Amino acid sequence: MASEMNALAGAGVDAGDERVLRALLTRPQATVDDLATASGQHIDQVAAALARLSRRGLVARLAGPPALYTAADPRTALDALIHPAEQALRRARDAVAELTALFHTRTERPTAGPVEVVTGHEISRAFVRMQQSAVREVCAFDRPPYVHAAGNPVEPAVLARGVRWRAVYHPDALEPPGALADVRRLVDLGEHAQVLADVPFKMHLVDDRVAMVALDLDTATARTALVYPSALLEALAIVFESCWQRATPLDAAAGEEGVSDEDRQLLALLAAGVKDDAIGRQLGLSVRTMRRRVRRLLDLLGAQIRFQAGMEAARRGWI
Incomplete structure (x- = not known):
């Protein structure tokens, strides 16, 4: 590893945080204890580093216990932080290629076909990585039951990067106490939310490049398909647009006197x-x-x- 250990200083990442990031990039997931051992830092230092890296979109915590963390693709996350006009940030950009290489050593697709089936905890890991890779738009069908937590801690960071997010919710998704308030908070952050009684399945489609589709609704034997560029992916995009046109908006601001x-x-x-x-x-x-x-x-x-x-x-x- 040829880069100096504080190559990302220009992007606001100090040497200790960078050691934690590099340790996480070599693993699909890790606990705070794992990263403390790998980076040679105290557990409290690592926890604080993960919080800072998460705010910068470089790291995300996976939903549900235990507390596991995974790294984003550094090229996408760091591009939002780097300003080419400053010399220190140019130096950070030079480090992105190396960090991306570390990321891809453990994220290569195991299949060459258009569909990959994932199960268990790999569903959460793939979901986090897919969202963090979004550049232009995320299109989602949201309906219960949920494999892990119903909330999505990654979405606010994706919205903050200017990615458009359109979600069509099944009415059942809005029934749990506080669910509607959670959706309204996401709308305030920029999500475009609608409701449709016949949402056909659970799906997230990113940049017309990859989709994650639930293959069944049994949380005990959950299976999810990752669909890559193909006629099937194009069909999923058409289904989403058809449902979007029929759905009822939740984020409309128009009104009339006497209507709150x-x-x-x-x-x-x-x-x-x-x-x-x-x-x-x-x-x-x-x-x-x-x-x-x-x-x-x-x-x-x-x-x-x-x-x-x-x-x-x-x-x-x-x-």
Whole structure:
């Protein structure tokens, strides 16, 4: 390894953090203890280094226990940090090729075909790496059950890099307490969120380059397919666009006097087919209060049934 150990100083990565990053790049995943041993640093120093590297998009923690970390492709992550006009950052750019070589020594695809099946913890690792490689756009179908945590800790960092993120949620994904609030936080960060009652399957499609598709919904025997450039990948992109056109937006800002943001959320959830008790939990309303508000909105829209109200609200640009 020919590079000096603080080659990434110009990108804001100090020598200790770089030692941790280099140790992680040679492994598919590692614990804090593993990296402390490999880098010759104290556990507390390594934990702090991982937090800093995570904020820079170089490292991500995998969902679920135990606390495991994996590295991103340095070329993608460091390109967002490096400014070619400064000499120190040019030196950091020169180190990217070496770090990328380390990354690819353990991420080469084991198959030459257009589809690769992954299982177990490799699903989370592949999911993190795929998101971190996004440059232009991520398109997602979101529906339970979830193999690990329902949340996605990587998405905020991807959005912060300016990557467009479009997500179509199944109504069941919005039913758990706090789920809608989590989606609204992602919308505030830049996600474009919609709801559709017949989301066909779970999928994440990155840059029309690779897709991750759940092959079954049994979390005990979860299998996921990674689909690479092929006619199948093109078909998945077409399916997503078709569903996106039919879905109901959750992030619309348009409205009318007397119609609050909460009213628009309620209308969007009704139009998407979310059940009454789930809507009440998400909005913090009793079933009685929610039904009274629904009646007011139906009257305001001149609608007789909820589906008609959703269609009319969409026509007026309320949702």
